[in-house]
Amino acid sequence: MGITSLRDRKREQNRIATVRAAWTLFIERGYDHVTVGDICVAAEIAPRTFHRYFASKEDVVAEPVREMTTIVTEFVTGAPAGLSDRQVLHEAMVRVARYVVERRDLLIALRTVAQQSSHLKASQVAVRTDVEPDVAALLDARHPDGEPGQWRRRLLVGCTTAAFRVWYEDFLRGDLPDPIGHLEEILAAIGS
Structure with missing residues (x-):
């Protein structure tokens, strides 16, 4: 052992x-x-x-995305049963945002590297859209008696990750006085 x-x-x-x-x-x-x-x-x-x-x-450049995805999936999988899907996703995004805040300089540098490369797609390093169905499936698993693949959960995941990407771009563009507060404001707009 x-x-x-x-x-x-x-x-x-x-x-x-x-x-x-x-x-x-x-x-x-x-x-x-x-x-x-x-x-x-x-x-x-x-x-x-x-x-x-x-x-x-190229997989090395994508490492922050893998780490962010892991933060989300591990939180969704282990989230307390009493939290709503919206609360679970909200907390997962806040955890990813803390990861981003701690690594801001590196993420800006890697984004610049990607944009200057003729071989890399100058894609944003954030929560990828292709993992959204996996996150929705994890949310479905939290509701064993509910309807699997419910469109509302898929929509909630899509809106939440899109909101995170908006925050991510805002954060990397300039210094926000309260980055987590800004994320909270953006996430709150989903329910408006």
Whole structure:
């Protein structure tokens, strides 16, 4: 048990070191001028180790999106039963916003890297629309006696993630005096 736990921790440390090395190189040189080999040298890992964690260097750029998605899905899955779907999504978005606030400089830099690359889609790094059906399914699972795939839940997820993307762009564009308060205001507009 201890060896597995130690091995898992070491793998996660290697993965994090790989991500940090890659982001540093992307920011310094630009995405198009960094190879997987460059990342491996900077992270002091073998290419085989890199590919254990990532299929390509583009997956490294998408890491914040994966982390944001994990924050949402883990909260929705473990949310207290007494919360409404709206409250669950609201709290999940606030948790993602805290993640974004803590990593603002990095996310701005990565967005710039994506926009300057001829190979990357200059997509916004936020909660992706393609995971919305998964989040709606997690909400459905919170209501075992209810109607699965209810359109209202899908609409609520779509509106909530769209509201988050509006906040995300506002936040990255400039300093908001109260970023979480601004998100709360935007999320409240969904119910208006």
